[in-house]
Amino acid sequence: MIGIFLSLLGWIGLSPVPFFAYLIGTTEPALKLLLSILLGYPLGVIYNDHFKRHVRFRNLFFIITGLDIAIYNFGWSFYNNLIPGLVIYATTKMFGANGLNVIFTMVFNMTYLLVGYVNTESEDYDITWTMPQCVLTLKLIALSFDLWDGQRMIRGRQISETNKVTALITQPTFEGLMGFIYFPACFLVGPIFSYKRYICFISNEFPVEKDYENLTNTAFKRLLQGLGYLIAFQVGISVFSMKYMMSDEFWETSIFYRHFYSGLWAHFALYKYISCWLLTEASCIRFGLSFNGYENYHPGDSVKAKWDGCSNIKLMRFEGATKFQHYIDSFNCNTNHFAAEYIYKRLKFLGNRNLSQFLTLLFLALWHGTRSGYYMTFFNEFIIIYMEKEFEHIISNTDAYKKIWNSNAKYLLYGFLKTYTIVFMGWSLIPFDLKVYNKWYNLYASLYFSGFLVFLPWAFVYKPVLIKLVKWYNRSDK
Incomplete structure (x- = not known):
């Protein structure tokens, strides 16, 4: 909850961030972004040392910390990054993991992103909610394709070896999808990664302890x-x-x-x-x-x-x-x-x-x-x-x-x-x-x-x- 604490300090005029931003010759949003990126490393330490053992709370840890970072950087605008996640969860349930869902996901997310650009973009380098949104747009489009590829595999259709690696047989749970969206290390500037990778990670399929x-x-x-x-x-x-x-x-x-x-x-x-x-x-x-x-x-x-x-x-x-x-x-x-x-x-x-x-x-x-x-x-x-x-x-x-x-x-x-x-x-x-x-x-x-x-x-x-x-x-x- 560090982000929310710093946000509260900012609202009452006690945040040290503006002073340090002025001291090093950058903007306050840029310094907040850098601090949030750097925060991912100690969060990784905390997760492995304290939260990983509690299987039920893994997704919850990512959701809370990711939301905390979103609120700190974008205030109430953080809801814009939540809406596409809710929409793809609903459309996947409604349409199924098929080509129609892919088309809708691509059109909706690109439209939402472009409307965001029109409303927030200036001639300068902007740090607004559209920054994580552009990362999220690609993640959700890829997710819709991976779900479709999984259904094509079930039906015996031919897909490439690369697509087989990321194809999904089952649909994401709501908790898993939100954890995937708000994963704190990548939420702001990427890199993007597949939901299949996230599931393997959350399911202990990677040799973290052994290596x-x-x-x-x-x-x-x-x-x-x-x-x-x-x-x-x-x-x-x-x-x-x-x-x-x-x-x-x-x-x-x-x-x-x-x-x-x-x-x-x-x-x-x-x-x-x-x-x-x-x-x-x-x-x-x-x-x-x-x-x-x-x-x-x-x-x-x-x-x-x-x-x-x-x-x-x-x-x-x-x-x-x-x-x-x-x-x-x-x-x-x-x-x-x-x-x-x-x-x-x-x-x-x-x-x-x-x-x-x-x-x-x-x-x-x-x-x-x-x-x-x-x-x-x-x-x-x-x-x-x-x-x-x-x-x-x-x-x-x-x-x-x-x-x-x-x-x-x-x-x-x-x-x-x-x-x-x-x-x-x-x-x-x-x-x-x-x-x-x-x-x-x-x-x-x-x-x-x-x-x-x-x-x-x-x-x-x-x-x-x-x-x-x-x-x-x-x-x-x-």
Whole structure:
């Protein structure tokens, strides 16, 4: 009940949060969010040490602590996160676990979220009840699909091996559903996880006691990494500032400087999300939710569990990215998994991968909000990935490409590709951060719309030229 206690202090003017927010140069909602995220770790300790043994009270512990966090951050607006849970429980009972329930759940939750955005969204970074709502939207849509997949399995229908892992044969209990929704480690910013994982966790199917030392060490390591990235974010945004990028002074610098600056700004701006995900992952591990099978071992070695089942960031892949596909593979992994399994693959009936990918990115843009910047960012992702895949397919099998990677020239190529990814990640992320058309358009103008010049003409200008060059090289090499 810490959240409610702090809320009461705030209502009577005795909360220390506004003072500390001013001291470190952030907003009160942002500091409250950080405190709530950090609270997940000790809650995991308390749960395992005191509440886990009481089987009847496990869901209740998650509901009370999650509601406490919701009330602390959003006050009476917390009811907005309760309504979709009540609705899916009722519609599953009413319609059954079928395709109609999936359609209703998707339409209702996306509509509810978008109405929330319209009523709360501003030009700044908003911390309102829509933040956990966007996480909850994906969790409930996935739940409806998993229930449908379970019924299809019962009827002998074919579903993918991945869907079999999360498919549900029985419907959630009301207490279980509320515990799943308000699970305190993930309620605010994710990561999303399946109801099947939650049931396995709540039913003691994960080897928490058997691997407790490894679990606690892994959780603490992730906690330290999260705090490290949080510090790096604070330092980074103090050096690379969006406010400076919007100033007249920025226009007076060279075009190369502006590109590098915006790229480095974006890299550090993403640390905000990475730090949050690392901290929440640490809490998930500390609870014991993140079990993901066992590591490979040799005969005679002790079995060691893996606790990366709720990981939302692959740090080495992200930091070493040399193409945008690496960013997609490493960043916001659970949301990308949702998009792949519940949107992209479910659009297979369209018979067109590019169309399926475009509609998937459109869904993700809509899920983020109504501002034009979100749609521009995901459009950038579409045209960049489209170009990268075709470019790599054309040159990857050429002798010249293989010779470069087998010589010392590979270091120069790596440096070039690393620079390319950082610079154009800045280009892609600018609209996402600025949201409003006139803001991101003006900043794009300062960059001379370079991303559009690089990626948009690919199919009808650069691709034909590249194909001819490759054919010429192959003939001359013979």
